[in-house]
Amino acid sequence: MIMPFTRKVLQVIKSIPQGKVLSYGRVAALAGNPRGARQVSRILHSMSGKHDLPWHRVVNSLGKISLPRGRGYELQRALLESEGVCFSLAHTIDLNIHLWQPPDTIKVPDELM
Numbered sequence: 001m002i003m004p005f006t007r008k009v010l011q012v013i014k015s016i017p018q019g020k021v022l023s024y025g026r027v028a029a030l031a032g033n034p035r036g037a038r039q040v041s042r043i044l045h046s047m048s049g050k051h052d053l054p055w056h057r058v059v060n061s062l063g064k065i066s067l068p069r070g071r072g073y074e075l076q077r078a079l080l081e082s083e084g085v086c087f088s089l090a091h092t093i094d095l096n097i098h099l100w101q102p103p104d105t106i107k108v109p110d111e112l113m
Helices: 004-015 024-030 037-047 073-082
Strands: none
Touching: 004 024, 004 037, 024 037
């Protein structure tokens, strides 16, 4: 059984469109727990494959990839760049351009209930 917060996190992440990103904290806030950023990270780690999540669209609040080099950083960056996300020389994403502004409500589909 998937807990309600987890269901909401899955839906928020699935809703992020190509070429846009959200921070872990913003995902948590949209899912109803503004202090749940670490929980979002754990959900991504354990459920990305099973739920076919666009995990690469979640970055830290500074617009940086949190994964270390050699342990997923390069793949996440390549996936984001393939969607048109640009990185600065400091390896950050311009959140003024690429931060997703979701609609007021995000519907959780029945299959996640």
